[in-house]
Amino acid sequence: AGQRSPMAVCMCQAVLPAHAGPRGELGAGPLLRWMDAAACLAAEKHAGVSCVTASMDDIQFEEAARYKPADNSQMLSFWRLLFGRDKPRHYKMGDSRPVGIKVTVQDVLTNAEKTVSVAYATYVAKPVDAGKVELKPVQLLSSEDHLEHSLAIERRRIRLGYVQVFQKLMQESNKEGDFYTCEEKDAVSTEHTHVQSTELVLPPHANHHGNTFGGQIMAWMQTVASISASRLCCSHPILKSVNMFKFWGPSFVGDRLVFNAIVNNTFHNSVEVGVRVEAYNCEEWIKDQPRHINSAFLTFNAVNDKGELLTFPRVKP
Known part of the structure; x- marks a missing residue:
C-alpha cells in the first residue's frame, strides 16, 4: 500500500441491496454521492475551511461493484468500497483545490481488489467572512506527487481550452443553416x-x-x-x-x-x-x-x- 499522504482521506462503504441497480451492480447514484463526500473531506482537511464542489473534470467507471449471493451458498457476499488517494496533491491555484479520487472494490470473501472509478474534482474554499481564502501549498513527498502536480496543471489547461472550443461551437451552431441533419432512414x-x-x-x-x-x-x-x-x-x-x-x-x-x-x-x-x-x-x-x-x-x-x-x-x- 505504501506510505499514505497526510492529506489523504479514506472512506469505506459496504454495498447493500438498497445500493444495487437492476443488474445487481452498485448504482452510479450512491457511488457519486460517496465520491463527492470523500473528496470534499480531503479538500477541507487541507484548506482548514469549508469547501464546495466546483466541478468534476473527468469521471471514468472501469469495473462494476456488485451485491450478489455467494456461489453455492446462502451467504450474502458484501463488497467494500475503499476511497483512497482522495487528497489535494497539487500546488495552490488561488482559492481552488484539485482533488484526485480513486475508488476500489474488494470482495470480502477472497480479498480480490479492483479499480471501480477514477475521477478528478475541483473544490473552492468557502471563506468565513467576505475575505478571499489563499490556500497554502501542499508539500510534494514523492515522485507520484510531483507527477500528479504536473498532470493537474495540464488538466486545467485542457479544461479551459475545452470550454473555449465548446462555446465557439455553440455560437457557430446558432448561425442560420449551420445545423447538421441526419438523413438516415431509421434514425x-x-x-x-x-x-x-x-x-x-x-x-x-x-x-x-x-x-x-x-x-x-x-x-x-x-x-x-x-x-x-x-x-x-x-x-x-x-x-x-x-x-x-x-x-x-x-x-x-x-x-x-x-x-x-x-x-x-x-x-x-x-x-x-x-x-x-x-x-x-x-x-x-x-x-x-x-x-x-x-x-x-x-x-x-x-x-x-x-x-x-x-x-x-x-x-x-
Missing part, C-alpha cells in the same frame, strides 16, 4: 429521448454548509440521463463516464430543481446524454425565472444477456 429523433424531472430539495439533501449536496445533484442527474439513454437501447444503460460536470451556482433547501436530459448523439456502442439543471425558489417558480446551476455530459453503453455490447441506433435532431 431516431432525439426528442423521443427527452426526459424532465423535478425534485424538491429537502433537509436530508443538504450538505454541512446548508447548500444542496453536490453528490445528490449528481445522483439525480445520473438518474434522468439513464432514463433518457434507456429509451434508445430498450435496456438498462451502464454509466461509463461523466464530463464537463460544472457547478455554475448553488441551490438551497426548499428549492425546486428541474432536470432536463436528452441524447446528443450515439457512437455505435455508446451514447452521450446532456443534462441541464435549473433551480427555482418559491418566487422564481411562480415567475418562471430559473437559475442555471449545473450541466454535464454522461456517456453510457448497454449489454445484452450474454454481456455483449449493444449497438445504439442513429439519432437525428
Whole structure:
C-alpha cells in the first residue's frame, strides 16, 4: 500500500441491496454521492475551511461493484468500497483545490481488489467572512506527487481550452443553416429521448454548509440521463463516464430543481446524454425565472444477456 499522504482521506462503504441497480451492480447514484463526500473531506482537511464542489473534470467507471449471493451458498457476499488517494496533491491555484479520487472494490470473501472509478474534482474554499481564502501549498513527498502536480496543471489547461472550443461551437451552431441533419432512414429523433424531472430539495439533501449536496445533484442527474439513454437501447444503460460536470451556482433547501436530459448523439456502442439543471425558489417558480446551476455530459453503453455490447441506433435532431 505504501506510505499514505497526510492529506489523504479514506472512506469505506459496504454495498447493500438498497445500493444495487437492476443488474445487481452498485448504482452510479450512491457511488457519486460517496465520491463527492470523500473528496470534499480531503479538500477541507487541507484548506482548514469549508469547501464546495466546483466541478468534476473527468469521471471514468472501469469495473462494476456488485451485491450478489455467494456461489453455492446462502451467504450474502458484501463488497467494500475503499476511497483512497482522495487528497489535494497539487500546488495552490488561488482559492481552488484539485482533488484526485480513486475508488476500489474488494470482495470480502477472497480479498480480490479492483479499480471501480477514477475521477478528478475541483473544490473552492468557502471563506468565513467576505475575505478571499489563499490556500497554502501542499508539500510534494514523492515522485507520484510531483507527477500528479504536473498532470493537474495540464488538466486545467485542457479544461479551459475545452470550454473555449465548446462555446465557439455553440455560437457557430446558432448561425442560420449551420445545423447538421441526419438523413438516415431509421434514425431516431432525439426528442423521443427527452426526459424532465423535478425534485424538491429537502433537509436530508443538504450538505454541512446548508447548500444542496453536490453528490445528490449528481445522483439525480445520473438518474434522468439513464432514463433518457434507456429509451434508445430498450435496456438498462451502464454509466461509463461523466464530463464537463460544472457547478455554475448553488441551490438551497426548499428549492425546486428541474432536470432536463436528452441524447446528443450515439457512437455505435455508446451514447452521450446532456443534462441541464435549473433551480427555482418559491418566487422564481411562480415567475418562471430559473437559475442555471449545473450541466454535464454522461456517456453510457448497454449489454445484452450474454454481456455483449449493444449497438445504439442513429439519432437525428
